[in-house]
Amino acid sequence: MLKVENITKTYRLGKKQMKLENTKDSHKVAASNVSFEVQEREIFGLLGPNGAGKTTTLRCISTLIKPDSGDVFIGPDKISVVNDEDKARGYFSFLTSELKLEDHFTPNYLFNFFGKLYGLDDATIEKNKEKLFNRFGINEFAEVKVSQLSTGMKQKTSIAVSLVHNPQIIIFDEPTNGLDILTARTVTDYLEELRDEGKTIIISTHIMSLASKLCDRIGIIIDGKIRIIGSLKEILEKTNTNDLEEAFFIIYKRVKEEDGGAN
Amino acid sequence: MKNIMTIIRKEMARVFTDKGMLLSLFVLPPLTIILIYGLMGISAENETDKINEYVPTVYIVNSPENILFGENKNVEQFEKLVSASYSEITLKLENDILKIEELTKKVNNEEIDLLIVFNDAFENNIINKTNPEVSMYYNVNNTYSQNTFYKFQTILGAYSDSLLNNRIDNPNLLQVFYTTTIQKGDVEKAQGQMISMILPMLIVIYLMAGAMGVGMESIAGEKERGTIATLLVTPIKRSELAIGKIISISIIGLLSTLASFLGLVGILPTFAKISGETDGAGLSPTYGPMDYIMLLTIMLVAVLLFVTLIVIISAYSKSVKQAGSLVMPVYLLVVGAAMFNMFNQTVDESFVPYTIPIFNIVLSLKAVFSFDLLITNWLITIVTTVIYTLVLIFIIQKMFRSEKIMFNK
Numbered sequence: 138m139l140k141v142e143n144i145t146k147t148y149r150l151g152k153k154q155m156k157l158e159n160t161k162d163s164h165k166v167a168a169s170n171v172s173f174e175v176q177e178r179e180i181f182g183l184l185g186p187n188g189a190g191k192t193t194t195l196r197c198i199s200t201l202i203k204p205d206s207g208d209v210f211i212g213p214d215k216i217s218v219v220n221d222e223d224k225a226r227g228y229f230s231f232l233t234s235e236l237k238l239e240d241h242f243t244p245n246y247l248f249n250f251f252g253k254l255y256g257l258d259d260a261t262i263e264k265n266k267e268k269l270f271n272r273f274g275i276n277e278f279a280e281v282k283v284s285q286l287s288t289g290m291k292q293k294t295s296i297a298v299s300l301v302h303n304p305q306i307i308i309f310d311e312p313t314n315g316l317d318i319l320t321a322r323t324v325t326d327y328l329e330e331l332r333d334e335g336k337t338i339i340i341s342t343h344i345m346s347l348a349s350k351l352c353d354r355i356g357i358i359i360d361g362k363i364r365i366i367g368s369l370k371e372i373l374e375k376t377n378t379n380d381l382e383e384a385f386f387i388i389y390k391r392v393k394e395e396d397g398g399a400n
Numbered sequence: 401m402k403n404i405m406t407i408i409r410k411e412m413a414r415v416f417t418d419k420g421m422l423l424s425l426f427v428l429p430p431l432t433i434i435l436i437y438g439l440m441g442i443s444a445e446n447e448t449d450k451i452n453e454y455v456p457t458v459y460i461v462n463s464p465e466n467i468l469f470g471e472n473k474n475v476e477q478f479e480k481l482v483s484a485s486y487s488e489i490t491l492k493l494e495n496d497i498l499k500i501e502e503l504t505k506k507v508n509n510e511e512i513d514l515l516i517v518f519n520d521a522f523e524n525n526i527i528n529k530t531n532p533e534v535s536m537y538y539n540v541n542n543t544y545s546q547n548t549f550y551k552f553q554t555i556l557g558a559y560s561d562s563l564l565n566n567r568i569d570n571p572n573l574l575q576v577f578y579t580t581t582i583q584k585g586d587v588e589k590a591q592g593q594m595i596s597m598i599l600p601m602l603i604v605i606y607l608m609a610g611a612m613g614v615g616m617e618s619i620a621g622e623k624e625r626g627t628i629a630t631l632l633v634t635p636i637k638r639s640e641l642a643i644g645k646i647i648s649i650s651i652i653g654l655l656s657t658l659a660s661f662l663g664l665v666g667i668l669p670t671f672a673k674i675s676g677e678t679d680g681a682g683l684s685p686t687y688g689p690m691d692y693i694m695l696l697t698i699m700l701v702a703v704l705l706f707v708t709l710i711v712i713i714s715a716y717s718k719s720v721k722q723a724g725s726l727v728m729p730v731y732l733l734v735v736g737a738a739m740f741n742m743f744n745q746t747v748d749e750s751f752v753p754y755t756i757p758i759f760n761i762v763l764s765l766k767a768v769f770s771f772d773l774l775i776t777n778w779l780i781t782i783v784t785t786v787i788y789t790l791v792l793i794f795i796i797q798k799m800f801r802s803e804k805i806m807f808n809k
Contacts (some may be wrong), residue, residue: 196803201632201633201803201807203803223636231633237626237629239625239627241417241418242414250410251634253403254635255635
């Protein structure tokens with residue numbers, strides 16, 4: 138179980154960024170009091186347009202950045218991501234297209250290397266490797282340098298390596314971003330398998346069809362704030378719509394109208 | 401500690417399984433040294449051979465004939481003395497003084513290497529003890545002409561001595577006193593001083609250069625490619641990551657320096673030849689175990705300091721390219737400190753200079769080679785450098801924790 142409590146993160150904008158975002162404000166609130174819970178055997182989707190605060194929220198959860206306020210708690214022991222980040226990292230894996238594997242090494246070497254960093258013994262590493270390499274068809278390429286792998290195989294290797302420690306929580310930023318249709322399907326199928334195994338999964342996406350199909354619950358985030366949380370059915374009922382895309386635009390329009398009114 | 405070892409092993413594997421890196425870190429530096437100094441040696445040798453094999457063209461106007469000073473006292477004609485000094489020479493004799501102007505033009509045009517003009521009545525002047533004049537014309541822009549001139553200065557000196565010996569009954573009267581030179585002091589220390597001029601500079605340059613390539617690649621390169629973020633989401637502590645990186649870069653830097661030194665040792669005889677030594681004796685004073693301990697410890701702390709500096713700059717940079725341009729001023733600072741010490745002949749015994757970062761490393765290296773390093777100053781250098789390194793490691797840890805720095809792509 139993972140509980141996100143009132144995460145707020147503000148960035149200071151440089152002159153260039155202020156010009157790009159057409160604002161006079163030197164600070165941008167990327168995430169504002171973001172709160173949600175994700176249970177075991179659940180895929181939670183953070184849905185929003187570009188710049189809505191999805192990646193910032195996931196980065197705060199995965200300890201890559203520290204929130205200005207708020208915290209994230211992991212498991213029944215409520216391990217604080219803010220105060221006990223080294224321990225917390227052992228419980229989850231964070232996947233994003235920004236995180237790359239060193240081109241010079243082979244999937245086999247990288248799997249062993251990261252396994253050791255997670256404190257696993259050789260037998261556990263081998264056992265997990267066998268399972269994941271078989272699942273993603275990496276065996277054939279286990280001794281090929283990452284630089285020589287196809288984009289799809291690189292992504293599969295990234296996923297396998299990030300799951301080396303069989304984490305309870307999996308955080309995936311834009312899981313199908315840049316993948317071909319076959320690899321994307323492999324990834325989404327695997328996420329469903331992981332959920333069925335009892336894992337807690339959070340993904341971020343701006344693809345409505347992916348969120349509709351894959352997520353048990355969805356949180357729509359716009360301008361750094363969670364605007365609605367619920368299952369697909371609950372969101373459609375609350376917005377009185379038939380599909381997620383339509384629901385999203387109603388919420389988006391409402392937010393922009395409120396902001397306009399406030400201004 | 402386990403995680404630090406894992407990071408070190410990975411960094412080592414990165415370098416030792418990459419042919420390009422092996423080439424640039426361990427093969428090219430010694431090869432460059434061998435190539436540069438080897439070419440310099442070959443060039444110096446060729447030049448000497450060329451000069452030795454060269455057959456000079458010398459014109460002598462009014463070359464002196466036999467000069468009789470009395471019974472059994474005579475000096476043979478000058479021409480014979482010249483022929484005895486050269487195995488091969490194109491010697492032309494001229495008695496027409498009107499041709500002097502034409503011949504000087506030929507010297508100017510490098511057609512003649514040397515023109516020697518004796519007085520019209522040279523022999524009579526010698527006999528009558530009225531000092532005659534000998535003029536020598538050579539071309540300052542031509543090496544062969546210059547060398548012929550220097551050689552003829554010696555020949556003329558010998559000729560002058562033999563004339564003098566015949567002119568007076570007791571030539572010893574002209575020698576007012578004799579001089580004898582006796583070298584005192586520590587000869588080894590004097591030899592060490594020559595090494596202490598060059599080696600400290602080379603050591604710090606190699607240490608810095610060895611650490612630079614791999615250091616920038618290991619930090620800025622990983623940041624640029626996004627691979628460091630993958631490490632940052634594992635449970636490894638930032639301090640473990642920083643220390644693992646620093647130790648591995650230091651080991652690689654030291655090994656690269658060692659490779660450069662092997663190249664230097666290989667080329668030492670040539671180096672001696674270039675610097676005018678015939679057998680390299682001036683470059684081989686004997687250092688004791690304590691000197692080596694001091695040398696190695698100084699090199700060790702030096703490489704740690706250089707690596708931490710490079711890591712800080714690389715962590716701050718967005719790319720290897722940016723790191724390269726930011727490291728350059730530090731590299732120049734190191735080279736500057738080394739150069740400053742190279743020409744500074746006195747070794748400071750006060751402890752204050754041994755507390756100045758980087759400068760103290762060069763100063764201590766210089767003092768080790770010249771047998772002048774006091775134990776206290778050695779310890780001050782080690783302790784202060786370790787303190788500076790620890791401060792920098794602390795900063796690196798902070799930087800590794802900073803999202804602004806680690807994700808400023």
